[in-house]
Amino acid sequence: MSHRLLLLCFLVLPLIMVSCTAENPATALVEADDEVQPLMGKTNFDLSADQRQQLAQLRRLVAPFHNFEKAQQAGWNVQFTPCLSHPTEGAMGYHYGNPAFVDADAVLLEPELLLYEPQKNGKLRFVGIEYIIPFALVGPDADPPTLLDHEFLQVPDAGIWGLHIWVGRHNPSGLFADWNPKVTCEHADG
Numbered sequence: 001m002s003h004r005l006l007l008l009c010f011l012v013l014p015l016i017m018v019s020c021t022a023e024n025p026a027t028a029l030v031e032a033d034d035e036v037q038p039l040m041g042k043t044n045f046d047l048s049a050d051q052r053q054q055l056a057q058l059r060r061l062v063a064p065f066h067n068f069e070k071a072q073q074a075g076w077n078v079q080f081t082p083c084l085s086h087p088t089e090g091a092m093g094y095h096y097g098n099p100a101f102v103d104a105d106a107v108l109l110e111p112e113l114l115l116y117e118p119q120k121n122g123k124l125r126f127v128g129i130e131y132i133i134p135f136a137l138v139g140p141d142a143d144p145p146t147l148l149d150h151e152f153l154q155v156p157d158a159g160i161w162g163l164h165i166w167v168g169r170h171n172p173s174g175l176f177a178d179w180n181p182k183v184t185c186e187h188a189d190g
């Protein structure tokens with residue numbers, strides 16, 4: 001067997017295996033990236049088929065928003081935060097919100113915030129989303145809201161419940177982790 005054919009087998013075989021094991025072949029390649037991404041100590045193999053399908057729907061929804069201008073045109077045009085970073089755990093980037101979705105409910109296909117990492121060339125790279133619910137609507141003493149069977153965390157400084165989903169950029173810390181070590185604010189202005 002030639003080296004080229006052998007290399008092709010090693011590159012194509014994992015894609016075929018993922019396609020054969022996905023419940024919906026149309027989402028196989030979308031799900032493939034998640035299969036290796038940890039979920040706060042777990043892998044996405046721990047997600048149910050329904051949860052994987054919901055994540056695929058979410059990815060389809062935000063696919064156009066990799067283009068920042070399209071996100072702004074669709075309503076995510078209010079900058080909620082400067083570029084947020086943590087000294088040791090990575091960053092979140094800029095948070096751009098759609099105020100129409102800020103309410104007491106967590107609706108998968110209505111994310112309140114889109115997260116963008118500033119790039120060296122001045123453009124913004126879509127990296128993930130954050131769902132938020134203000135304490136004024138669901139108090140800090142209430143049971144945590146949930147989405148995809150995952151509990152929101154309290155963000156007392158901001159007065160909100162929050163849940164990140166890193167659907168734009170792989171996060172080695174987990175799909176729902178707060179900070180992403182692959183994201184940086186190095187190129188943020190001001």
